[in-house]
Amino acid sequence: MKIAILLKQVPVKDATLKVNGDGLWIDEDNVTFEINESDHYGLEEALRLKEKHDGEVVVVTMGPERVKESIKQALAKGADRAIHINSSGYSNPDPIAHAKLLCAAIKDENFDLILSGLQSDDLGYGQTGVLVAEMLGMAHATLVMETDVQDGKIKVKRELEGGWFQSVELPLPAVLTIQSGLNQIRYATIKGIMAAKRKEIKEIAISDLGVSDADASGIQMHKIYLPVKTKQTVVLEGDTADIVSKLVDKLKNEAKVL
Amino acid sequence: MANGILVVLENNDGKISRIGWETLTAAQKIGSDLGIGVSAAVLGKDAKSMADSAAGKHADAIYAASNAALENYTPDGYTAALEQVIAKAAPAYIFVGHSYQARDYVAKLALRINAKIISDCIGYKVDGGSLMLTRQVFAGKFNADYSFSGNGPYIATFQAGAFSADGLQPGSAKVEEVAVDLSGTEIRTNVLDIFQGVKQEVDLSKAEVIVSAGRGLKEKDNMALVEGLAKALGGDVSGSRPVCDDGWLKIDRQIGSSGQTVSPKLYLAVGISGAIQHVVGMKNSKYIVAINKDPHAPIFEIADVAVVADLFEVVPALTKAVQEAA
Structure with missing residues (x-):
């Protein structure tokens, strides 16, 4: 079984972020990056499927040079090789343009299964998996919580809202977007880290993908800014005893729960 | 010719879901600010009764798109049915609530009808007759303002709770049944079962x-x-x-x-x-x-x-x- 995992690198969850000079992205200095959470679960699911059904897991990622670190981490965990679309200097905000580039890089690979996370923790459009499926003419399922590959098809458990789930069957090849929490993510072993050094990372420049309208965008991002508060928030900080006495007063007089 | 805003009212087990009403509220406000009309569509095995439940709201038309193949949601079925409704209504904008269901098909629909898409919006501004949409980025740490560029149609999805359905304007909308033909549509997803994960013991x-x-x-x-x-x-x-x-x-x-x-x-x-x-x-x-x-x-x-x-x-x-x- 040939499996792709579309993996994105994003700032770590508790990173303190600042908007950069042009107001369209964050200042990346002093920011640590990691594999996007739901993509990480997707990687784990891909590795488990490979262990069960044989085949290979290919990491596909787009990003500047820094994403090599996440690629190496994925290879150390057991992915077989990687395709890195180097997007240094490319800043198109349109997920459709991104999906076109991803498809151009993977269309000749003929994957049986393409996994991605449900949504990225940076731009968070939540569209990439679905776009890739439609562009490659594959069936898809989103918010996947469980997978079961059968002969020529795959059965998945999808999360619906309000604690409901759905069980659906799709023909292969298919694209699945993975919901966080469906498995337990493994750690890389020392052996895995050593083995990763010999694994292939194929780097492709955007200009080599043959996508003539790579710069076209149907949407325009004007600026990123701190949200304007609609609520008056009182900040309590400093001495614990002081915080607690003010808080008790508020719980009594404002929330009226004491 | 492009005509106003078309809202997709989500069908939740035979009833229009809360996020559907919220999105209609968003469309009424934005439509009024842009000076364009609002219509809505609801899909299902038998969508007429759901469309009737929206007839008392302020809108030009409520399209009821019924087909036996729409009994269970599938991305192939919904996309094909909406393509047909959109061909009939010819909207300039299509608004959908950013529900789990919408996340599953709206990007696919956008490619089918060659639309531009901005997902998971939480607010808007109308400036000089053009629409600016606000969405959250970096997991809610920042907001970002977006606009569409190039030719439409334009699809926007709105986050649950971004608009309150309390603001929904009453009115009188004409209910129009749309004959949806899915005979040529291959529905690749086979829905086997829908079930509650854990019995909800705590309310x-x-x-x-x-x-x-x-x-x-x-x-x-x-x-x-x-x-x-x-x-x-x-x-x-x-x-x-x-x-x-x-x-x-x-x-x-x-x-x-x-x-x-x-x-x-x-x-x-x-x-x-x-x-x-x-x-x-x-x-x-x-x-x-x-x-x-x-x-x-x-x-x-x-x-x-x-x-x-x-x-x-x-x-x-x-x-x-x-x-x-x-």
């Missing part, structure tokens, strides 16, 4: 006080801190998704888009960063106190009281003080 929707745990508690043993505070306040315990995923708390106490929606008199968030998925489940709480050591935690954006401190110091001291005050 937090009526709770007056909720103390909610986030991953800031670091490990399961520390849940006792939250339980102790909830007990002192006479309230219930809930948690964010990661806390339930990691088994620190039973999944039927999860708050957020995949769990329960609550609006207690007091929601006390302990070590919760405030990811969008969590916030949609609790932002209508009457009074929100958040304790987090990160001064930039998004939860503080919606809090009445932001306690920027180490929860391991504040929570035990607060529990003691509440016990003494009671």
Whole structure:
């Protein structure tokens, strides 16, 4: 079984972020990056499927040079090789343009299964998996919580809202977007880290993908800014005893729960 | 010729869902500001009765698209049916609630009809006759303003709770049945079963006080801190998704888009960063106190009281003080 995992690198969850000079992205200095959470679960699911059904897991990622670190981490965990679309200097905000580039890089690979996370923790459009499926003419399922590959098809458990789930069957090849929490993510072993050094990372420049309208965008991002508060928030900080006495007063007089 | 805004009203088991009404409210406001009309569509095995339930709202037309193949939602079925409704209504804009269902098909629909798409919007501005949409980026740490460029149609999806359906304008809309032909559509998804994950044993929707745990508690043993505070306040315990995923708390106490929606008199968030998925489940709480050591935690954006401190110091001291005050 040939499996792709579309993996994105994003700032770590508790990173303190600042908007950069042009107001369209964050200042990346002093920011640590990691594999996007739901993509990480997707990687784990891909590795488990490979262990069960044989085949290979290919990491596909787009990003500047820094994403090599996440690629190496994925290879150390057991992915077989990687395709890195180097997007240094490319800043198109349109997920459709991104999906076109991803498809151009993977269309000749003929994957049986393409996994991605449900949504990225940076731009968070939540569209990439679905776009890739439609562009490659594959069936898809989103918010996947469980997978079961059968002969020529795959059965998945999808999360619906309000604690409901759905069980659906799709023909292969298919694209699945993975919901966080469906498995337990493994750690890389020392052996895995050593083995990763010999694994292939194929780097492709955007200009080599043959996508003539790579710069076209149907949407325009004007600026990123701190949200304007609609609520008056009182900040309590400093001495614990002081915080607690003010808080008790508020719980009594404002929330009226004491 | 392009005609106004078409809203897709989500069919939730034969009824129009809350996010459908919210999105219609958004369309009424934006349509009025842009000076364009609003219509809506509802899909299902028999969509007529649902369309009738929207006939008393302010809109030009409610399209009822019925077909036996639309009994269960599938991305192939919905996309093909909506393509046909859109061909008939020829809207300039298509608005859909950013529900789990919409996430599954709207991007596919956008490619089919060659539309531009901005997903998960929380607000808008109309400036000089053009529409600017606001959405959250970096997991809610920032907002970003977007506009469409090039030719339409333009699709926007709106986050649950971004607009309140209380603002829905009444009126009189004509219900129009659209004959949807899916005979040439291959529906690749086979829906086998729809089921409730865990029997919902706890209903937090009526709770007056909720103390909610986030991953800031670091490990399961520390849940006792939250339980102790909830007990002192006479309230219930809930948690964010990661806390339930990691088994620190039973999944039927999860708050957020995949769990329960609550609006207690007091929601006390302990070590919760405030990811969008969590916030949609609790932002209508009457009074929100958040304790987090990160001064930039998004939860503080919606809090009445932001306690920027180490929860391991504040929570035990607060529990003691509440016990003494009671």
